[in-house]
Amino acid sequence: MATSEDGVNWRSKCPISSALDVLGDKWSMLIIRDLVIHGTRTYSDFLQSPEHISTNILALRLKLLTCLKLIERINLDASSRNNAFRLTKSGAELRPVLEGLGRWAQTHLKEFHSDMVKIP
Amino acid sequence: MATSEDGVNWRSKCPISSALDVLGDKWSMLIIRDLVIHGTRTYSDFLQSPEHISTNILALRLKLLTCLKLIERINLDASSRNNAFRLTKSGAELRPVLEGLGRWAQTHLKEFHSDMVKIP
DNA sequence: CCGCATCCGTTACGATACTG
DNA sequence: CAGTATCGTAACGGATGCGG
Numbered sequence: 001m002a003t004s005e006d007g008v009n010w011r012s013k014c015p016i017s018s019a020l021d022v023l024g025d026k027w028s029m030l031i032i033r034d035l036v037i038h039g040t041r042t043y044s045d046f047l048q049s050p051e052h053i054s055t056n057i058l059a060l061r062l063k064l065l066t067c068l069k070l071i072e073r074i075n076l077d078a079s080s081r082n083n084a085f086r087l088t089k090s091g092a093e094l095r096p097v098l099e100g101l102g103r104w105a106q107t108h109l110k111e112f113h114s115d116m117v118k119i120p
Numbered sequence: 121m122a123t124s125e126d127g128v129n130w131r132s133k134c135p136i137s138s139a140l141d142v143l144g145d146k147w148s149m150l151i152i153r154d155l156v157i158h159g160t161r162t163y164s165d166f167l168q169s170p171e172h173i174s175t176n177i178l179a180l181r182l183k184l185l186t187c188l189k190l191i192e193r194i195n196l197d198a199s200s201r202n203n204a205f206r207l208t209k210s211g212a213e214l215r216p217v218l219e220g221l222g223r224w225a226q227t228h229l230k231e232f233h234s235d236m237v238k239i240p
Numbered sequence: 241c242c243g244c245a246t247c248c249g250t251t252a253c254g255a256t257a258c259t260g
Numbered sequence: 261c262a263g264t265a266t267c268g269t270a271a272c273g274g275a276t277g278c279g280g
Contacts, residue, residue: 007232008232008233010233010236011170011171011172012169012170012171013170013235013236013237014153014170014171014222014236014237015221015222015223015225015226015229015236015237015238016149016150016153016218016221016222016225017150017153017170017171018225018229018233018236019221019222019224019225019229020146020149020150020221021146022225022229023221024144024145024146024149025144025145025146025271025272026140026144026145026271026272027272029136029140029144030136030137030140033134033136033137042242042243043242043243043244044242044243049132050131050132050133050134050137051131051132051134051137052131052273053273054272054273054274054275055243055244055245055273055274055275056244056245056246056272056273056274057271057272057273058244059243059244059245068229068232069231070228083242083243090228093224093227093228094224096220097217097220097221097224098136100216100217100220101135101136101139101140101143101217102134102135102136102139103135104139104213104214104217105135105136105138105139105142106135107213108190108210108213109135109138109139109142109188111189112127112128112188113128113130113138115133116130116133116134116135116138117133117134117135118135119135145252145253146253147253162261162262163261163262163263164261164262172254173254174253174254174255174256175254175255175256175262175263175264176253176254176255176263176264176265177252177253177254178263179262179263179264180253202261202262203261203262241280242279242280243278243279243280244277244278244279245276245277245278245279246275246276246277246278247274247275247276247277248273248274248275249272249273249274250271250272250273250274251270251271251272251273252269252270252271252272253268253269253270253271254267254268254269254270255266255267255268255269256265256266256267257264257265257266258263258264258265258266259262259263259264259265260261260262260263260264
């Protein structure tokens with residue numbers, strides 16, 4: 001998978017494949033989801049999501065998504081504390097994709113995962 | 121990630137998270153993509169896609185996607201050879217999601233991946 | 241405290257060789 | 261040609277530590 005320093009290793013010229021080179025891991029899309037839902041989110045906010053990402057992975061993903069300009073940091077108080085992230089315009093345009101995924105899962109995964117909830 | 125025998129480990133009750141528990145890896149969505157584009161696809165067809173999935177991962181993913189009824193096997197000649205796969209109705213409904221991902225990548229990833237092509 | 245880097249054990253992936 | 265076995269590599273996950 002991609003890291004922030006070395007850039008992304010593009011597997012092919014296919015746009016779908018390229019999207020997955022960036023977002024095709026266990027966590028990136030969930031970070032986007034949290035920001036779609038809540039607008040802004042701090043580091044510890046992300047950690048409290050029910051899927052429980054670990055701290056090192058979170059820091060790595062935030063760095064990569066920031067490099068690719070899907071998210072950006074906003075300084076709430078000019079110190080290094082209480083930093084938050086929000087979606088850029090680019091990242092925000094993933095919203096319909098996530099909504100489509102969610103709707104698909106609700107109808108087609110119920111059979112295998114009975115206690116799934118609605119939105120998000 | 122999920123394997124075919126043990127079932128999927130659902131990280132939460134969130135539909136988006138659940139969709140990603142199934143499809144949130146480097147390869148599953150590309151298998152769906154190939155089937156969306158070509159209709160049917162044999163084992164060796166998949167291997168020839170430009171991203172070059174390896175044989176063991178392919179077998180694993182095909183098994184899982186079959187268990188979850190996103191794809192199904194069609195026997196072209198009743199032997200174990202020349203088997204092919206196609207999308208079920210459930211899998212086919214991922215098409216708009218993939219198209220959305222592709223369109224998003226085309227507009228927002230160009231800056232980082234200059235020789236990306238159109239569809240797909 | 242909060243953000244995040246580091247260390248380290250565990251799990252998933254990936255290339256290739258191999259079997260029916 | 262479809263699928264498995266093996267084994268090295270990379271990603272993940274938890275614990276912990278350190279600076280601001």
